[in-house]
Amino acid sequence: MTLLVSGVVTNSVIHSDSRGGGKVTLALADCYAFVHVDVVDAGSRTAPRLCGELLAEGGRGLMLVDLISARWGVHDDEAGRTLWFEVDYEPRDAPASLRFPRPRQPT
Template identity: 40%
Template sequence: MSDGAGTLASTPGFAEWSFPAEAGAVRTARTLVRDTLHDWGLDAVTDVTVLLVSELVTNALRYASGPIGVRMYSHAGPSLFVEVSDPLPDPPRERAAGEDDEGGRGLQLVALASRRWGTRQGTAGKTVWFELPLPG
């Protein structure tokens, strides 16, 4: 893609990308996730996956200044796993957004729409992950 996304790996059931912390990263991530899930025959989970990746990449852009990583994998199992990483070590905080707040709902969406989710510290930042059940 022309806006700086780097494909780190892409095989059936596994894909990984790195994006510069720039405004186009969210759009590029959505497109790559949508196209990859279509290629894998996982259209049934595309909309929710794209929504949640969009929220997490937006959060990474808002708070981190380094590269953003997105990884997806599903190896003929009952779940799709998605991870979004950034170099900021601080874990995200789920907060209760008020009626008129324009932000603060990203992690609530992840928690409500996924089977489970969490965060983990890495050597160079953190990863927020979620799991979605696959149909069938």
């Protein structure tokens, strides 16, 4: 997970119009059986794309996202460009005291 987040955020900082001090936003959500990640930047003229060259000097970040994540995609809107991905995991049952919403205690 850390590898994917690092790669996608690095791509935003280096390749998007957010480079040079612009804004890059990272949002993570634990959705019980998967973690959803959004990285929002200012976009650029070209969309993120998979690089098929294994021996290339760079360009493997999105290839790793494609290989490791369960789902991913890119979309543009008024906030900028969002690259998102989801990584599945096997949930463990949490103790009742940590489950949400917590049951209301009698008064």
